[in-house]
Amino acid sequence: MQAAPPAPTAAAPVVRARNLSLVFDADGQKTVALSDVSLDIAGGSFVSLIGPSGCGKTTLLRAIADLERPTSGSLVVNGLSPEQARRNRAYGYVFQAPALYPWRSVERNVMLPLEIMGMPPEERRRRAERYLDLVGLREFRRRFPWQLSGGMQQRVSIARALSFEPALLLMDEPFGALDEITRDGLNLHLHRLWRSTGMTVIFVTHSIPEAVYLSSRIVVMSPRPGKVVEIIDVDLPGERELDVRETPAFLAVAHRVREALRAGHSYD
Amino acid sequence: MTVLELLLLAAGGAAGLSLLARREGRLGQVGTPLLFGALVLAAWQIACVEFEIPRVLLPAPSAVAAAIVRSLPILAADFMQTVAHAVLIGWLLGSGAGLLAAVALDRSAFLRRGVLPLGSLVSAMPIVGIAPIMVMWFGFDWQSKAAVIVVMTFFPMLVNATAGLEATGTMERDLMHSYGAGYWQTLLKLRLPYALPFVFNALKLNSTLALIGGIVAEFFGTPIVGMGFRISTEVARMNLDVVWAEITMAAVVGSASFAALALVERAVTFWHPSFRA
Incomplete structure (x- = not known):
């Protein structure tokens, strides 16, 4: 029962936020996490949300995923409300930590969403094999998560998010806890994956090089209250190798992002 | 049983225990508590017989086994x-x-x-x-x-x-x-x-x-x-x-x-x- 997502066209963005605000109210202590955010995310694009801690980038991602409820404004995902979109399994979500279930083998972790969605066992096995292959972990499918390195575990969680073939992938600082060498490898991997599948990715990070390398668009946010400062298009070649990070074009975009971050950040 | 025999038994048991306890693997893991238990039983038995402890207070292990x-x-x-x-x-x-x-x-x-x-x-x-x-x-x-x-x-x-x-x-x-x-x-x-x-x-x-x-x-x-x-x-x-x-x-x-x-x-x-x- 998977609703076909609408064809990604410029006219119908995958995510459309209008004057979105979100206030956390913990025992009368109000924290404004998002203030008046308006944003369109086009189908097939790779959009990074970047900003310092407390700028609401994760909150925005969680609101899109229906893990938080906006206080006001409108938010449309695939033409539906976030809750309907979630129930239609519109998106895959990759968390900061792999969040794999230790009692399930790697393969059965990838099959978890497929089981919940009621897919027949034969198809589950086929999908698990296919997506573990895609993240280069097919020969580890019988292992348990705790027998794998941190980077491998995060790749399993990406395969798990891809297994039900959502048109939208939401990633919340997925490589934040990994060392730089592992992170470089995964960035290259993710970039190729996005190029080959044509899916829409929304990626939360606070690393400028990572955002510039991966994205077709960068949304720069600022804290207290969380709002969008600037939206920067990344005019780099579609197919990117890691050494694109040393080209003048790359450094120019990185500079613009850094300037925007500085402008949005008041040192009070 | 003489005092000498008792001392010999205790010394032998202690030496065996210290040897076993240092062994890696199954023999050390299973053997140590077994030998220790056997020594405690032996001490109990000897004490009951030597000191003529009344059966009502503490029967010897052999009596319990019987x-x-x-x-x-x-x-x-x-x-x-x-x-x-x-x-x-x-x-x-x-x-x-x-x-x-x-x-x-x-x-x-x-x-x-x-x-x-x-x-x-x-x-x-x-x-x-x-x-x-x-x-x-x-x-x-x-x-x-x-x-x-x-x-x-x-x-x-x-x-x-x-x-x-x-x-x-x-x-x-x-x-x-x-x-x-x-x-x-x-x-x-x-x-x-x-x-x-x-x-x-x-x-x-x-x-x-x-x-x-x-x-x-x-x-x-x-x-x-x-x-x-x-x-x-x-x-x-x-x-x-x-x-x-x-x-x-x-x-x-x-x-x-x-x-x-x-x-x-x-x-x-x-x-x-x-x-x-």
């Missing part, structure tokens, strides 16, 4: 009455009901707040108080003993399983939410497996409680069979070797069931950090 062999049919009947009926059934019913209650209470914070403090009240009730009441309610046979055990084991399981169901991380729950998983899917695929180490803790704790409860409850009215009945009557008849035979059986049954549960736990929660290879 009593075990002599009263095997009685021990078997007592085992069937106390362990195979009262303890096993009471433990299963009490632990099972505790687990079901934890799942039922899980959906309502209101009920949880009401029932859990009540649980500590019931746990604090002395077994000597509830055993006679259960005899009034369920009769003299094993059913009343099983009822005492149900009361004793229900709340440890309820409290542990409740804690286990609440132990799931927010990220794992968000993950299930993002898949649009319902309450029961989340319970079966995430929260119950997560709670298993807590459940096994309660099962092990309850196995000890159940054996104690089953034996002590028989002090308050019972048919003429059962481990508790035998202990109380044989003490009165000064047959302390039979009492020790029953205690030996209780110790063996208790350790064996605990070990069996630990083995099952290891097989089922092999993924838990405390077991990972």
Whole structure:
């Protein structure tokens, strides 16, 4: 029962936020996490949300995923409300930590969403094999998560998010806890994956090089209250190798992002 | 036996122990406690014989062994009455009901707040108080003993399983939410497996409680069979070797069931950090 997502066209963005605000109210202590955010995310694009801690980038991602409820404004995902979109399994979500279930083998972790969605066992096995292959972990499918390195575990969680073939992938600082060498490898991997599948990715990070390398668009946010400062298009070649990070074009975009971050950040 | 012989035995035993304890692997692991136990038994035997300790105060291990062999049919009947009926059934019913209650209470914070403090009240009730009441309610046979055990084991399981169901991380729950998983899917695929180490803790704790409860409850009215009945009557008849035979059986049954549960736990929660290879 998977609703076909609408064809990604410029006219119908995958995510459309209008004057979105979100206030956390913990025992009368109000924290404004998002203030008046308006944003369109086009189908097939790779959009990074970047900003310092407390700028609401994760909150925005969680609101899109229906893990938080906006206080006001409108938010449309695939033409539906976030809750309907979630129930239609519109998106895959990759968390900061792999969040794999230790009692399930790697393969059965990838099959978890497929089981919940009621897919027949034969198809589950086929999908698990296919997506573990895609993240280069097919020969580890019988292992348990705790027998794998941190980077491998995060790749399993990406395969798990891809297994039900959502048109939208939401990633919340997925490589934040990994060392730089592992992170470089995964960035290259993710970039190729996005190029080959044509899916829409929304990626939360606070690393400028990572955002510039991966994205077709960068949304720069600022804290207290969380709002969008600037939206920067990344005019780099579609197919990117890691050494694109040393080209003048790359450094120019990185500079613009850094300037925007500085402008949005008041040192009070 | 002379003092010299005793010293030689002690020195030999100590040397063997220190050698075994340093050994890696199975021989050291199994051999050390076995040899240690044998030395304690030997010391006990020698002390009883040399110092002529009265049988009523402390029978020698050989006397206890003889009593075990002599009263095997009685021990078997007592085992069937106390362990195979009262303890096993009471433990299963009490632990099972505790687990079901934890799942039922899980959906309502209101009920949880009401029932859990009540649980500590019931746990604090002395077994000597509830055993006679259960005899009034369920009769003299094993059913009343099983009822005492149900009361004793229900709340440890309820409290542990409740804690286990609440132990799931927010990220794992968000993950299930993002898949649009319902309450029961989340319970079966995430929260119950997560709670298993807590459940096994309660099962092990309850196995000890159940054996104690089953034996002590028989002090308050019972048919003429059962481990508790035998202990109380044989003490009165000064047959302390039979009492020790029953205690030996209780110790063996208790350790064996605990070990069996630990083995099952290891097989089922092999993924838990405390077991990972």
